[in-house]
Amino acid sequence: MIRYLSTRLWHSAITLALASVVIFIGIRQLPGDPAIAMAGEEASPEQLDAIRSKLGLDQPLPVQYFSFIGRLLQGDLGKSTRTGTPVTDLLAGTLPVTLWLAAYAIVVAVVAGVLLGVVAERYRGRWPEWISNGFALIGLSVPSFWLGLLAILYLAVNLGWFPASGYVDVGTNPVRGLYYLTLPALILGTGLAAVILRQTRASMIETMSTDYVRTARAKGLGGGRILFRYGLRNSLIVVVTIVGLQLGGLISGAVVTERIFALPGFGKLTLDSVFTRDYPVIQAVVLVITVGYILINLAVDILYSVINPRIRVGSN
Amino acid sequence: MQQDARNEGKTLLSVRDLEVSYGGTPVLDKVSFDLKQGERVAIVGQSGSGKSTVVGAILGLLSGAGRITHGSILLNGEDLAEASQEELRGIRGKKIGLVPQDPMSNLNPSMKVGAQIADALASNGMRGRAAIKQRAVELMTEAGIPDAERRYNQYPHEFSGGMRQRVLIAISLAGEPDLLIADEPTSALDVTVQRQILNHLQTLVDARGTSLLFVTHDLGLAGDRTDRIIVMAEGRIVESGTPWEVLLNPQEDYTRRLVAAAPSASLSADPASDPPAPERDRPAPVLSVRNLAKEFKLRGQRGRRIQAVDDVSFDVHGGTTTAVVGESGSGKSTVARIILGLETPTSGSALIKGESIATSNPQTRRALRRIAQPVFQDPYGSLDPTFSIERLIDEPLRIFNVGTRDSRRERVAELLDQVALPRTVAQRRPHELSGGQRQRVAIARALALEPELLILDEAVSALDVLVQEQILTLLEDLQDRLGLTYLFITHDLAVVRQIAHNVVVMKTGKVVETGSVDQVFLAPSADYTKELLGAIPGAAFAS
Numbered sequence: 120m121i122r123y124l125s126t127r128l129w130h131s132a133i134t135l136a137l138a139s140v141v142i143f144i145g146i147r148q149l150p151g152d153p154a155i156a157m158a159g160e161e162a163s164p165e166q167l168d169a170i171r172s173k174l175g176l177d178q179p180l181p182v183q184y185f186s187f188i189g190r191l192l193q194g195d196l197g198k199s200t201r202t203g204t205p206v207t208d209l210l211a212g213t214l215p216v217t218l219w220l221a222a223y224a225i226v227v228a229v230v231a232g233v234l235l236g237v238v239a240e241r242y243r244g245r246w247p248e249w250i251s252n253g254f255a256l257i258g259l260s261v262p263s264f265w266l267g268l269l270a271i272l273y274l275a276v277n278l279g280w281f282p283a284s285g286y287v288d289v290g291t292n293p294v295r296g297l298y299y300l301t302l303p304a305l306i307l308g309t310g311l312a313a314v315i316l317r318q319t320r321a322s323m324i325e326t327m328s329t330d331y332v333r334t335a336r337a338k339g340l341g342g343g344r345i346l347f348r349y350g351l352r353n354s355l356i357v358v359v360t361i362v363g364l365q366l367g368g369l370i371s372g373a374v375v376t377e378r379i380f381a382l383p384g385f386g387k388l389t390l391d392s393v394f395t396r397d398y399p400v401i402q403a404v405v406l407v408i409t410v411g412y413i414l415i416n417l418a419v420d421i422l423y424s425v426i427n428p429r430i431r432v433g434s435n
Numbered sequence: 436m437q438q439d440a441r442n443e444g445k446t447l448l449s450v451r452d453l454e455v456s457y458g459g460t461p462v463l464d465k466v467s468f469d470l471k472q473g474e475r476v477a478i479v480g481q482s483g484s485g486k487s488t489v490v491g492a493i494l495g496l497l498s499g500a501g502r503i504t505h506g507s508i509l510l511n512g513e514d515l516a517e518a519s520q521e522e523l524r525g526i527r528g529k530k531i532g533l534v535p536q537d538p539m540s541n542l543n544p545s546m547k548v549g550a551q552i553a554d555a556l557a558s559n560g561m562r563g564r565a566a567i568k569q570r571a572v573e574l575m576t577e578a579g580i581p582d583a584e585r586r587y588n589q590y591p592h593e594f595s596g597g598m599r600q601r602v603l604i605a606i607s608l609a610g611e612p613d614l615l616i617a618d619e620p621t622s623a624l625d626v627t628v629q630r631q632i633l634n635h636l637q638t639l640v641d642a643r644g645t646s647l648l649f650v651t652h653d654l655g656l657a658g659d660r661t662d663r664i665i666v667m668a669e670g671r672i673v674e675s676g677t678p679w680e681v682l683l684n685p686q687e688d689y690t691r692r693l694v695a696a697a698p699s700a701s702l703s704a705d706p707a708s709d710p711p712a713p714e715r716d717r718p719a720p721v722l723s724v725r726n727l728a729k730e731f732k733l734r735g736q737r738g739r740r741i742q743a744v745d746d747v748s749f750d751v752h753g754g755t756t757t758a759v760v761g762e763s764g765s766g767k768s769t770v771a772r773i774i775l776g777l778e779t780p781t782s783g784s785a786l787i788k789g790e791s792i793a794t795s796n797p798q799t800r801r802a803l804r805r806i807a808q809p810v811f812q813d814p815y816g817s818l819d820p821t822f823s824i825e826r827l828i829d830e831p832l833r834i835f836n837v838g839t840r841d842s843r844r845e846r847v848a849e850l851l852d853q854v855a856l857p858r859t860v861a862q863r864r865p866h867e868l869s870g871g872q873r874q875r876v877a878i879a880r881a882l883a884l885e886p887e888l889l890i891l892d893e894a895v896s897a898l899d900v901l902v903q904e905q906i907l908t909l910l911e912d913l914q915d916r917l918g919l920t921y922l923f924i925t926h927d928l929a930v931v932r933q934i935a936h937n938v939v940v941m942k943t944g945k946v947v948e949t950g951s952v953d954q955v956f957l958a959p960s961a962d963y964t965k966e967l968l969g970a971i972p973g974a975a976f977a978s
Binding site: 328329330331333334335336337338339340341344348349352353356426427428429 | 494496498524525526527528529531532533535536537540541542543544545546554555558559590592603606607609610
């Protein structure tokens with residue numbers, strides 16, 4: 120297991136290094152000039168040159184890249200060209216909001232998706248399955264901004280069950296914090312829940328008709344034990360893989376959701392920085408997303424090997 | 436004597452006029468039989484005969500849309516056909532144990548083996564973690580699993596097929612059932628393993644006085660292992676009686692055909708059907724395998740290698756059949772793959788008409804591929820389901836640019852004639868054909884390029900005996916007419932007797948024994964060959 124982990128970590132490091140090059144070059148190919156964005160359309164060429172040399176943008180690309188990496192390794196992501204705030208501060212302020220939101224959404228999606236998926240399998244051809252199928256259809260086909268607007272209109276404005284916007288730090292006040300995040304998390308998690316639901320249902324249908332489930336019945340085992348220990352456990356192997364692939368989508372989903380609920384999160388930071396060509400911030404943001412993807416994949420691989428003992432031993 | 440004592444016992448299971456349908460289609464027709472306490476009864480039939488449906492009905496585990504539409508299943512007077520799922524749960528495992536067919540698919544892959552046995556114990560009302568574990572280890576030991584204490588914590592994939600079947604036996608006996616149903620318990624295993632496991636199962640069943648319902652397609656096995664045989668076909672009981680009655684004096688036509696076709700039950704092949712002895716003065720062999728070796732690196736296990744094929748040499752002469760026999764892991768299929776050029780040897784050579792596919796230039800290789808054609812085991816997996824039969828058979832002709840469209844169509848029709856399929860199947864797709872028909876298509880495809888050598892890798896192993904018999908006859912017939920040479924790879928010694936002239940016995944990559952069929956069968960010299968021959972079921976009824 121340790122060897123497996125270290126190989127995986129090594130691969131992740133290589134991926135990250137390659138990604139940093141791509142990000143660095145990619146951003147500089149974007150149309151638009153940060154100097155103009157800072158100084159305004161009316162600025163004189165001299166002013167722009169001064170800004171560029173201040174930001175180091177007049178240096179050759181490799182030099183810019185290595186100085187970026189050098190500072191990155193020291194934990195210095197530079198300063199926002201727009202506000203002058205250190206990028207690390209910006210990340211520290213916004214990242215927790217998004218992480219809480221994403222984590223909450225994942226929990227909602229997994230719990231709802233797996234539960235409804237099992238229900239759909241259990242009651243095939245009866246009304247609980249129709250309800251769960253209907254939910255999946257809505258979750259997959261209705262865009263989250265539309266769902267979000269409906270939720271704000273009905274659940275927040277008309278019924279007043281949830282706040283329509285705003286954020287309370289979960290760290291300082293967990294109850295209120297989670298309460299404020301509930302609606303956004305539900306909206307963000309819906310699409311993922313629908314995917315998990317369909318996957319769980321399909322996978323359960325297959326697993327429950329396997330020989331070992333029949334043998335478990337022949338042992339005289341009760342329905343619940345068979346459903347969870349024999350059925351669900353083996354179905355989850357497939358589900359986890361799919362979920363892992365889908366998690367990346369949460370990040371882009373978060374951008375939209377944060378916008379709708381006016382959350383001061385990472386998604387908002389991303390959008391703002393792109394609109395203003397704030398290179399250091401965009402760089403940091405994309406880098407964080409990349410690290411996020413890599414970590415998620417790593418977590419999924421580890422989880423996968425925990426659920427599926429065949430992989431665990433094979434890698435030893 | 437023993438048999439008489441058994442028959443005096445009181446009736447444990449009584450099945451009366453049982454009828455089962457799947458979504459309106461009846462599959463069982465008035466099936467009635469009794470099973471006495473301590474008695475061992477076999478239900479024999481081919482796939483689709485309804486034997487597994489009987490098992491499903493008794494356990495209340497019919498798959499999908501299966502329903503009992505008529506009749507009763509009395510177990511100690513209690514009607515299982517009328518019982519609720521709740522009542523059945525109390526009976527499964529406790530009064531009826533099941534040893535299922537395929538040890539590979541019947542254990543939960545994500546659960547430790549010990550826990551799966553413990554599950555069975557717990558569902559039978561046993562309490563206390565330590566007590567359950569102790570009993571589970573005991574059961575594993577009884578089932579013949581060495582080092583059970585340690586293996587308790589292993590997962591199914593760490594067990595061999597035979598060991599998994601022992602685990603399943605341990606599970607089935609956990610509830611000390613009165614009736615044990617063994618549904619083809621060893622058909623997925625090698626003969627020697629099969630014998631060990633059945634011997635063991637028999638000891639356990641005898642010691643407990645458990646009744647045994649043994650479901651199998653193998654008449655010889657049924658004869659060896661049970662007191663009474665019930666022969667089923669198309670959902671009906673065709674005949675029943677003691678093994679001697681059924682095997683030596685079958686009354687019904689169907690049973691007679693089954694007995695005649697069962698290679699294991701007719702081991703003393705009569706001389707008339709014996710393959711002609713190969714002549715001495717003949718030209719160079721079609722296939723010559725010389726000191727062939729193949730090593731595989733084991734993935735993820737630094738430097739560890741496995742010697743799959745180790746110094747194998749033999750010749751195959753034109754117009755004869757050579758069988759390569761061995762159990763799983765003996766390297767026989769690797770030999771076939773090397774000959775076909777699908778695998779490169781580590782050392783040694785496999786020469787077809789003096790040239791090797793592996794080392795020759797592309798042109799020669801193409802020519803050799805025309806000379807040697809494969810037929811594989813699985814007639815389901817080796818035919819592309821989206822192709823029509825015509826396209827499947829035509830494919831090699833197209834690849835080698837043989838003839839025009841019309842001439843190829845004519846050739847396909849001819850080939851269908853040769854393998855005794857109606858020409859009308861040309862426009863159908865593989866899923867519309869039976870297993871035997873598909874294997875005929877595979878053979879027709881192999882014959883398309885007029886090869887001289889057919890490499891048949893377990894080509895009849897997946898087929899029912901009657902179908903197997905037909906295919907073997909077809910192969911013999913084709914050999915006579917076209918002068919084909921066969922390399923017949925199989926694990927089934929009984930089939931070898933029927934078709935081969937020469938035999939190569941392999942074990943763990945090495946050749947253990949070679950010789951003519953008569954030599955090997957009547958005077959085997961290697962211990963391993965003797966063991967293999969001894970493990971063929973039904974030998975007692977062969978003479």
